[in-house]
Amino acid sequence: METHMLKTLEYPRVIQMLEDQASSDLGKGEVRRLQPADDWIKVKELLDETAEGMDLLRLKGDLSLEELKDIHSALRRSEIGGVLSAGELLDVAATIQAGKKVKRTMESLSEEEAELPLLRGLSSRLHDFSSLRKAIISAIDEEGRVMDEASPELARIRRSIMQIQQNVRAALENILRSPHYQKMLQEGIITQRNDRYVLPVKQEYRSAFGGIVHDQSASGQTVFIEPASVVTQNNRLRELEATEAKEVERILAALTEKVREAADDLRADAEVLTQWDVILAKARFGQVVKGVCPKLNQERFVHLKQARHPLIPAEEAVPIDVELGKDYRAIVITGPNTGGKTVSLKTIGLLALMAQSGMPIPAEEGSSVPVFSGVYADIGDEQSIEQNLSTFSAHMTHIIRILQKIDERSLVLLDELGAGTDPTEGAALAVAILEYLLDQGCRIVATTHYNELKVFAHARPGVINASVEFNEETLQPTYRLLIGVPGRSNAFNIASKLGLPQQIVELAKGQLSTEESRLEEMIGSLASDRRAAEEERRRAEALRKEAEALHRELEGKLEAWDQEKSKMREAARREARTIVSRARREADEVLRQLREWAKERQGSIKEHQLIEAKKRLEDAVPDMELPRKTPKDTAQSARKLQPGDEVLVKTIGQKGQVVEDFGNGEYQVQIGMLKMKARREDLEWKASPAVEKAAATGISSFSRSQSHVKPELDLRGKMVDEALAEIDKYLDDALLAGFHQVSLIHGKGTGALRKGVHRFLDRHQSVKEYRLGGQGEGGSGVTVVSLK
Structure with missing residues (x-):
């Protein structure tokens, strides 16, 4: 893609937003180099990686790779025999830690929870450098100082240094406390000059004090003298410090050698982690702009649902729906100035570039784009003072350059096509350019004020009119893109509203040709009909919502009545059971007495008569089991x-x-x-x-296992009763598998399945709360359930 085209569509500003989401300098640098790809397979892989990154953030929260450092120069130095500094070695250890964090995150996420094949493949390429990292951090502290524990020799040397330093300071403190020397000292402090311990002595006592002069103050009133009594110890101290430096150098060289041996694998890991950082940056960007990864198609059509310009705040942007490449290959957008034509043009082009860079686009689920070989745009005033070109000449020069590069896989965006010259000739030239582009097989979006292009779009197969909506009452644009309806200039209406005498307005209308007047009337009629249809749709939607609310209320009342009825029946049964149980006890007592009498009076009472009597009493006890309504x-x-x-x-x-x-x-x-x-x-x-x-054999014919439970359940195409039975079992499995949140995919359709699912969830004892999916989660086609 040409740099000029990318700049025209504000692609660099989007890249800056993406760069802000990267965690590391390596990731930021890679983002700055990001360019739209034109290979379908490559773009598919980029979008799939980003989609997996968004799933990972949704399931595991943010994953920062700020530990990732640029270790490429350090690795090169190790390979040519250089010794790495403590800071460079710490950067290597930090990069190893970043790789360890990635592997640990992926290992904590089972494939049943989320497959994520591309991210798992990337993490599998990371090497295990735990021993190297341990060697570095056990030798160097966080401030980049080689620790005493790095080697026994270094610990011994530093103990000796500390002992001599204590001895030197003790000797100097004795001098400071001595009355003989106090009058000679400028200040009672111990300081250092040339890494030697010295005392500040007044200039006039220089000879009397004795020792080696290392420095003097700027005024010359103070000299810094190393007393003769500590010269030998200071010399020894310098020797030990030199020995310490050599030992530190030896330790760093040994660690550098370990880095050198693993340099190739470390370099490969840094590249993989950089790729990880870019993927996660794209995923975070998707959250910021509330975007989705669009589907890719090979039929070269654009389908954008509720698309927004990423540089306009989401709460201010007016979403647009765009269909291009199926029934028609070109859209001609007309309408008043400042109505949003150029924004719509840039939104289409910029979202195509973002998708081909593997970035989420601010649109709804179900959006689909192709992979264009190039996105070419002529937008805005291209007048060049230096080249002394008029606006028209600049536009034509730019369009000619575009025409030389396009092919059938190109997307061409033309703003104010044919403007800047005689309207009649400009309109004719604009029609000819569009015809040429259509013959080349391009996908085209053009904006214009010319009525001739409105007529062309209406009559030419494969071309459709569109407009940006304008509120004639408020004289303000709504920025909505209306496909299929040409726009009006609204010049006469605006002039009238602003106070231009009606006589002048009518005179101006009379200057229009019959065809132009009929065209304006037709466009006005279409716009009125569309507004009326929109109003009817809004009313129908309001009535539908009211009916649904009433339905839910009645269902709630019916359910409450069923529960109350069940409670009443249960109370009645308990009371009946109490009465019958009391009667049974009394009957048992009677039977006991009868048996005793039967023993006394042999043959007068038969045992089977007693059993039959008791059986009749038992049959009188009502069944306490209440029927339960279940989906089964x-x-x-x-x-x-x-x-x-x-x-x-x-x-x-x-x-x-x-x-x-x-x-x-x-x-x-x-x-x-x-x-x-x-x-x-x-x-x-x-x-x-x-x-x-x-x-009986102890074999379970049914088992739940986390190994087959996924974080979502697809219910699309199922009847409500069938779906509810599946949900009941699935929620039990999900709880046993340890999920705290799952997704039920019921699709949008008529909404009947969604309502049935929500009614069931309202009563389910394992459901904490539920909500419809948001951007990137499936929208109203998915219900996200939080489990207790």
Whole structure:
């Protein structure tokens, strides 16, 4: 891409925003060199990397690589025999730590939570330099000082230095305290000159004090003398310091040799981490602009949903929808000045460049772009005073250069096409340029004021009119892009609103040709019809929301009534059970007494009569099990029973086993010694022999494992009952897998599935809260659920 074209579309300003999101100097430098790619496979890989980076930030939070340092010069110095400084070695250790952080982050994220194949592939290329990093940080502290623990010899030398320093200072302090010397001293302090310990002595006592003079003050009134009593110790101190420097040099050289041996792998790691930093910068940029990674297509069409210019704050930008390359290959945008035509033009071109650089674009999910071989723009006033070119000449020079470079994979953006010359000739030239570009197979977006281009766009296949909306009441643009409706100049309306006499306005209208007047009337009618349709749509949307609110309210009341009814039934059953239980105890007491009487009166009372009496009492006890409404009820009643299945005969509240299927919904069921016929609707399936066998042998026929649980569940295409059963099981699995947040993908569609899912989540005991997905999460087609 040409630098001039990138600058015209403000691409460098977007790159500056992206650079601010990089953590390291290496990452920032790589971002500054970022250029749009024109290879489909390369762009696909870049966007996939960015999408994975956005997923990683969503799942694990931010991952800063500020430890990453530019170690390339240090590695080169190590390879040519140089000794690295302590600071350079610390930079190597920090870079190793950055790689370790990346690997640790990826290892903490299972493939079931997120696959992220590209990021996992990058992290797998990082080497393990733990021993090298440990060797460096155990020898050098954070301030870049080689520590005593770096070697036993260095520790011994430094102990000796400290001992001599203490001795020297003790000797000098004795001199400071001596009355004999105090009058000779300018100040009672110990200082250093030329790395030797000295005392400040008055000039007149220079000879009397004795020792070696190392320096004097600017005024000459003070000389700095090393007393003769500490000269030998200072000499020894200098010798030890030289020995210390050699030992430090030896330690740094040994560490440098380890770096040299790993130089190639360290250099490769730095490049991988730089790539990581750029990917994460793009992911953060996506969060800042509330962007998404668009889908790539090879059909050369542009589909932007609610696209915004990235340099305009999100709360101020007016989103636009753009379709280009399917039904039509060129858009001609008309409308008043300052209405947003140029902003729309730049938004389309800039978002194409961003996508081909692997950056998220500020648009909604579902946006799709192709890979253009080049994005060419002629925008703004290109007048050159130095070249003495008029506005028209400058535009033509620029357009000619564009025409020499385009091909069928190009996107061409032309602002005020044909402006700056005679309107008739300019319009004719503009039409001819558009015809030529269409013949070349380009995708084109052009802005103009010419009515001739409006007519051309209306009549020419593959070209469509568009306009930027203008509020005639307030005389202000709304900046909305309307596809399919040509724009009006609104000159007469604006002039009237501003107070120009109506007589003059009418006279001006009379100067228009019949065709021009009819065109303006047609455009005005289209604009009015569109506004009316928009108003009707808004009213319908308001009514729909009101109906949904009322529906939710009625559902809530119905559910509350069902709960209240269940509570009342439960209370009644408990009361009945209490009464019957009391009666049973009394009956047992009566039976006990009867048996005692039967023993006394042999043959008068039979045992089977007693058992039958007690059985009638037990049958009087009501079943306490309340029916529960679950998504499985429908499937339960439709289940086909097989001989051997364990069932509950609901009419008598007893469990039995299916013996035979008579067909027509009738079965023979054995309950103890009793066999009976029963209808399917009176039977509730409880278990099958295979399930019982599995339970008996201790084999679980169903298990939940984190290994198969993903952080999202796709419900698209399912009926509500089927989806709810799946959600119920999935939320249990997600809790067992340790997820705190999951996503339910139900799509947008009619909204019926989404409503059913939300009603179910409102009642689910494991759900803490839920919300619709935001930018980059799927929007209203996804519900993000927080689990307790």
